[in-house]
Amino acid sequence: QSALTQEASVSGTVGQKVTLSCTGNSNNVGRYEVVWYQQISRASPKTVMFGNSLASGIPGRFSASRSGTTASLTISGLQPEDEADYYCSTWDYSLDGHVVFGGGTKLTVL
Amino acid sequence: QISLKESGPTLIKPTQTLKLTCTFSGFSLSSSGMGVGWIRQPPGKALEWLALIYWDDDTRFSPSLKSRLSISKDTSKNEVVLTMIDVDPGDTATYYCAHRRSTVGVPACFYHWGQGTPVTVSS
Numbered sequence: 001q002s003a004l005t006q007e008a009s010v011s012g013t014v015g016q017k018v019t020l021s022c023t024g025n026s027n028n029v030g031r032y033e034v035v036w037y038q039q040i041s042r043a044s045p046k047t048v049m050f051g052n053s054l055a056s057g058i059p060g061r062f063s064a065s066r067s068g069t070t071a072s073l074t075i076s077g078l079q080p081e082d083e084a085d086y087y088c089s090t091w092d093y094s095l096d097g098h099v100v101f102g103g104g105t106k107l108t109v110l
Numbered sequence: 111q112i113s114l115k116e117s118g119p120t121l122i123k124p125t126q127t128l129k130l131t132c133t134f135s136g137f138s139l140s141s142s143g144m145g146v147g148w149i150r151q152p153p154g155k156a157l158e159w160l161a162l163i164y165w166d167d168d169t170r171f172s173p174s175l176k177s178r179l180s181i182s183k184d185t186s187k188n189e190v191v192l193t194m195i196d197v198d199p200g201d202t203a204t205y206y207c208a209h210r211r212s213t214v215g216v217p218a219c220f221y222h223w224g225q226g227t228p229v230t231v232s233s
Contacts, residue, residue, distance in 0.1 A: 002156055033216040037157070044206065044226055045149075045157065050219045087157050091218040095173045099147065099159040099218045 003028065004088055004102035011108040012078045020105045022071040022088030028100055032091045034071035036064060039104075040084040048086070049073060075107075083109040112136035114146075114207050114224035121230050128194040128231075132207030132224060139165055139185050143212025146183070146190040147220055150203040158203075162210060163190055197231045204228050 005023040012018040022034060033051035040046075047055040049064040061077045071090075075082055088102040118130035130148070137144055147162040161181045162170045171179050180193045190207060205227050208220035 032218070035216060035219045037220075039157075042151075042204075044223045045220075046223070047219070047221050050211070050213055050221070051216045053213075055221065089157075089159070089218060089220075096170065098170055098173055099162065101149075101157045101159055104156045 002103035003092065003100035004090070006086075006088060006102035006105045008103070009106045009108065011110055012075075013110045014078055014080060016078045017074065017076045018078055018107070019075075020073045020086055020088075020107065022073070022102050024069050024071075024090065024092075024100070026069060027094045028069075028090050028092040029066065029071050030069040031093055034064065034066055034088050034090045036062075036073045037087045037089065038084045039087065045087065078109055080109050083107055112209050112222045114209060114222060116205060116207050116224045116227035118205070118227055118229065120228055121232065122197055123233050124198050124231055125196055128192075128197050128201070128229060130192045130194075130205055130207075130227065130229075132190040132192070134188050134190070134207070134209065134224075136222075137209060139163075139183050139188070139190070141165055145210030145212075147208050147210050148181070148190075148192045148205060149208060149220065149223075150201075150205045151226075152200075152203040155203075160194075160205075161192060164210075199231045202229065202231045 036049040037045040114134040148160040209222040211221035
């Protein structure tokens with residue numbers, strides 16, 4: 001069981017706006033910025049967003065936010081190439097500090 | 111340009127010790143704020159963080175695997191080694207190493223990843 005909770009699957013049509021969520025607690029998402037990773041067809045994960053910052057080479061239709069113990073990744077204007085697994089991750093203050101990941105969301109572009 | 115590459119055995123028997131090496135370029139692990147982490151992904155499953163070593167030799171481990179893991183670095187060789195003792199079939203996964211980017215407010219950003227190396231634990 002992952003420390004951060006993500007939707008198992010989300011789908012949307014081309015051009016649609018979709019939002020993926022990542023829920024944690026006061027030791028992790030409630031305290032630290034979240035990183036979002038994209039993994040296409042089980043290739044190496046690629047950083048999409050770190051905090052509110054867009055990673056290099058990532059199109060501007062991606063954005064992120066955080067409120068309380070929930071973080072969100074929004075894709076405004078979904079494209080076929082956005083179909084992938086998305087993982088959220090952050091630091092957790094408990095147990096001497098460690099990194100936690102979500103279980104991942106499979107995003108399907110219909 | 112930062113790059114990382116994992117190496118190690120592809121097949122290992124239960125109870126043996128797994129040693130994986132991450133060889134990197136484009137940054138120095140002796141520079142303040144730098145770090146290298148290990149993350150694994152079992153077939154069909156989610157990413158799981160394992161360990162992290164910082165430029166100052168500070169280390170952090172997954173609480174559930176802490177007793178079986180160790181991590182070390184050789185800054186002269188630009189290498190980080192992850193050791194896992196007493197492996198079992200549940201440790202079968204693709205193992206990634208990743209560069210921890212030092213960013214204010216984002217303490218756990220693995221910005222650059224290696225290609226991953228598959229490890230199968232089977233007798």
